[in-house]
Each structure stands twice: as C-alpha cells, then as structure tokens.
Amino acid sequence: MVVTVLEAMVAPERAADLEAAYRSAEKEPPPGFVRSDLLWAANEPTRWRIQTLWASRAALSAMQSAGTPAGVMMFRAAGAEPTLTIFEVIATIGG
Numbered sequence: 848m849v850v851t852v853l854e855a856m857v858a859p860e861r862a863a864d865l866e867a868a869y870r871s872a873e874k875e876p877p878p879g880f881v882r883s884d885l886l887w888a889a890n891e892p893t894r895w896r897i898q899t900l901w902a903s904r905a906a907l908s909a910m911q912s913a914g915t916p917a918g919v920m921m922f923r924a925a926g927a928e929p930t931l932t933i934f935e936v937i938a939t940i941g942g
Contacts, residue, residue: 855927865925879906
C-alpha cells in the first residue's frame with residue numbers, strides 16, 4: 848500500500864472551490880484507489896491536504912501515467928499548486 852499526500856496553501860476565499868472539486872471526484876475513482884481524505888489544518892487555516900491510499904505502487908504509477916492527477920487539478924481549481932509526498936505503508940493499526 849502507498850499513501851500520497853498533496854498539500855498546498857489555499858486562500859480562505861478559495862476553500863469552497865477546493866471542496867467542490869474534491870467532491871466532484873467521487874464519481875469515478877481510478878483502479879487501485881482505496882480511499883481519500885480532504886484535510887484542513889485547524890491551527891493553520893490556509894493549509895489543506897489530500898491524502899490518498901493506493902492498493903500498490905503499480906496502481907499509483909498507472910494513475911500518474913494517465914496525465915495530470917485529479918488531486919493536482921483540484922488544488923489548481925482553487926488557485927493553488929500542491930506539493931506531492933509519497934509514503935510506503937509500513938504498518939497499520941485499525942478498528
């Protein structure tokens with residue numbers, strides 16, 4: 848499993864644009880997509896993050912090779928350019 852984190856500073860007046868773009872993506876997730884969360888930093892109101900769990904590195908690579916990732920487009924719709932960090936899942940605790 849792999850987690851991608853896209854993060855950017857979004858102007859408060861553009862937050863609704865990011866939320867709308869994120870919600871519109873629920874219709875057709877790509878193969879290998881497991882889940883995604885739109886996160887807002889309560890102590891830093893302009894910091895937003897899209898955290899996505901992928902079934903495998905291959906699934907992530909396939910999505911990336913299809914063109915500009917949807918998450919990047921979501922941030923751009925809100926006037927922000929995100930940074931990407933990729934994490935390998937080493938261990939999980941869940942209920």
